[in-house]
Amino acid sequence: MTWSALLLLAAGSYALKATGPVALGRRQLPAGAVEVLELLSIPVLAGLVAVQTLNSGGELVLDARVPAVAVAGVLVWRRAPFLVVVFAAAATAAVLRLL
Amino acid sequence: MSGEDRRAVVRTAAAIGIATGTYGISFGVLSVAAGLTVAQTCAMSLLVFTGASQFAAVGVLGAGGSAAAAIAPALLLAGRNALYGLSLVPVLRGRIGSRALQSQLVIDESTAMARAQDGPAAARFAFLATGISVFVCWNAGTALGALAGTGLASPSALGLDAMFPAAFLALLAPQLRRPGAPAAAIAGAVIATVLVPVTAAGVPILASALGVVAGLAVRHRSLRRARP
Numbered sequence: 001m002t003w004s005a006l007l008l009l010a011a012g013s014y015a016l017k018a019t020g021p022v023a024l025g026r027r028q029l030p031a032g033a034v035e036v037l038e039l040l041s042i043p044v045l046a047g048l049v050a051v052q053t054l055n056s057g058g059e060l061v062l063d064a065r066v067p068a069v070a071v072a073g074v075l076v077w078r079r080a081p082f083l084v085v086v087f088a089a090a091a092t093a094a095v096l097r098l099l
Numbered sequence: 100m101s102g103e104d105r106r107a108v109v110r111t112a113a114a115i116g117i118a119t120g121t122y123g124i125s126f127g128v129l130s131v132a133a134g135l136t137v138a139q140t141c142a143m144s145l146l147v148f149t150g151a152s153q154f155a156a157v158g159v160l161g162a163g164g165s166a167a168a169a170i171a172p173a174l175l176l177a178g179r180n181a182l183y184g185l186s187l188v189p190v191l192r193g194r195i196g197s198r199a200l201q202s203q204l205v206i207d208e209s210t211a212m213a214r215a216q217d218g219p220a221a222a223r224f225a226f227l228a229t230g231i232s233v234f235v236c237w238n239a240g241t242a243l244g245a246l247a248g249t250g251l252a253s254p255s256a257l258g259l260d261a262m263f264p265a266a267f268l269a270l271l272a273p274q275l276r277r278p279g280a281p282a283a284a285i286a287g288a289v290i291a292t293v294l295v296p297v298t299a300a301g302v303p304i305l306a307s308a309l310g311v312v313a314g315l316a317v318r319h320r321s322l323r324r325a326r327p
Contacts (some may be wrong), residue, residue: 003139003142005167005170007213008145008170008232010142010146013147014203016174016178017180017181018198018205020184020186021184021187021202022199034312035295035315037178037181038277039313040313042274042275042283043287043313044176045270045271046291047290048264048307049271051307052158053261055295057162057163058296058299064258065264068264068265069268071107072264072268074271076268076269076272085265086265086269088109089258090285092258094262099260
């Protein structure tokens with residue numbers, strides 16, 4: 001990643017955060033826009049889970065990441081701490097690749 | 100706000116900070132594994148300071164995507180901070196310069212803590228305590244992880260590539276209780292998966308945002324049904 005791309009991302013993120021407190025004052029967004037914004041992160045996160053589990057250089061592949069994410073899913077469901085979930089997934093994939 | 104209330108807020112803010120710091124360590128490790136330098140990794144945590152967006156950006160880069168393909172989903176995920184900022188307008192007062200500085204602290208944790216308080220003064224204190232605690236710990240964690248990560252072997256041999264989807268799953272799960280959220284998640288995952296073999300890296304994640312349409316459809320149907 002180039003520095004200019006990084007700074008562009010930083011500027012964009014900051015602009016989003018500052019819209020309310022700095023730019024908009026007390027004006028309100030329309031209810032429809034609020035509803036879309038509230039839901040927007042959900043399909044994007046799910047898309048990230050799917051792509052990062054199955055994508056390998058533009059092809060769909062079933063490899064050690066699939067059982068690793070399944071382990072993570074069980075731990076998330078059991079309300080394990082974030083770090084436990086993430087490192088259990090890494091350990092599962094690493095061990096499967098050793099076998 | 101009593102001294103006891105303040106101490107309780109500070110204790111919670113410190114605990115949240117420490118939890119986020121450990122999460123910052125994994126970000127530092129993954130970012131360096133994805134090809135960013137230690138300086139870039141630290142700069143991203145200081146300047147972008149939005150966990151999910153940072154994970155998304157380095158995830159796309161690590162999978163071979165372009166910088167443009169990395170920025171788009173990161174900004175999509177950062178979209179919710181705009182909503183948080185709007186909800187915090189009554190809390191974040193003061194001169195424009197002070198509001199501009201505080202805006203950088205608008206994230207999931209600081210907003211949630213501010214919303215949990217009674218009254219604007221308590222909300223403002225909780226926002227600042229949590230925002231500063233998370234900012235310090237997140238950046239310290241990132242630096243530690245980035246420095247440790249440069250000494251690591253092949254990322255996939257260590258299973259680091261499986262950490263990304265696990266991290267996103269852990270971020271996603273608590274949000275699934277909202278009406279329409281499961282439908283939006285399934286639609287987003289299906290759209291992204293179907294597009295992987297036929298589009299450039301980054302596009303599937305960008306397109307997954309369209310899953311929001313399925314979520315809105317389900318939510319509106321359930322709201323109509325709930326009405327007498």
